[in-house]
Amino acid sequence: MAKGITRERIVAAALDLLNDKGMDALTVRALASRLGVGAPALYWHVRNKQELLDEMSTFVMRRVTAALSEIAAGAGWRDGVAAYARVLRSEYLLHRDGARIFSGTRFSDPGVVKAKEPWLGRLTAAGFSLAEADDAIDLVTAFVVGFVIEEQERSQSAGADPGRYSLAERDAWLGEGADLVKAAGHLRDDGDRRFERQLGVVLDGLAARLR
Amino acid sequence: MAKGITRERIVAAALDLLNDKGMDALTVRALASRLGVGAPALYWHVRNKQELLDEMSTFVMRRVTAALSEIAAGAGWRDGVAAYARVLRSEYLLHRDGARIFSGTRFSDPGVVKAKEPWLGRLTAAGFSLAEADDAIDLVTAFVVGFVIEEQERSQSAGADPGRYSLAERDAWLGEGADLVKAAGHLRDDGDRRFERQLGVVLDGLAARLR
């Protein structure tokens, strides 16, 4: 019953395995056994493990572009860019270590790269030059990637080593001085709010380019 | 002559090996042989490979904080934050896949975290609230991490697969349509200039918070 392995089923199972067991446990052998086949069977459908990882990240990015094509048809540039940032973050957050694994990989699907087209159109229509529009998309993408990498690392090592991020232990670990660092740690609120505030700063910076 | 392995020598050799051969070739065995010892010898000085990676990233971040303590004593907040962003980027660029490997890791040295203290002081003195100052540092860090991950991935896969990033091949790969994406690709200039422009946008966004 497990036969009839396809490229899509392999990618889907790989994403499941990643979420279940984490990056280190995402091995060709474990993936194959989850699909009910031997490890060499996968090499009929996929050139090597790197191609599998590329395919996984292409899958995630296709979901991002699909989610975006439904939104933001008539919205202003600011709301549109904000929606892009939120969708990218939430898709990364769906997968363990998503930002680290899926960022900075080459897409096997031209459609994912082409998805930039309407955004460039919207931004230039709003008054940005083409170069500014391209910079804007790259900047927002870079911000989301960096933000979520830190966010996921934090939540993961909090799970593995609870107390490492408790405020009291952190204060003790920091030792003498560093009062502002400690105070800032106590002010720190949840990821959603911090994301929205920092995204707002980026959008304000982009808005400043329109004058 | 190769004896007298220390933690520092191991970390230095690991960074060398990373630059020479890349992430996949950074194995405990290869590192040991470069130091003229057997692989198990390293486990006397380091708990496991993860601890070695943490130590490497702490080393890199110590260089960042050291470089910063020499600059930016009397500079304004904007120049100071810009200097931080540039130093962080250039230290990441010194190591192959530096941004991906060294971002989002836990520091073994409280001193690295404490280095935020003078920055929080400078930003609050300039009129930011403590929460805004903390956000500002995180935002700039996230931007640099995301930017350099993309930058290093691009330069690495350009080295491995030349032509993959040639404009003509890329245009052909994109196929029909996507005229703005293609035009933006042709406008794209070098990393330094793109970094400075995007950093400027972030700084403008932060400046908007001062009113």
Place this chain on the structure above:
DNA sequence: ACCTGAACACCGTTCAAGT
């Protein structure tokens, strides 16, 4: 205290052979 030799339980990948 510091390192070696040998071993354990794994990896990704290849390839002849089966159906």
Place this chain on the structure above:
DNA sequence: ACCTGAACACCGTTCAAGT
């Protein structure tokens, strides 16, 4: 066309034993 079985050249890590 699709998959198995067996094998190759590796991994990270442990541990008794040496000095």
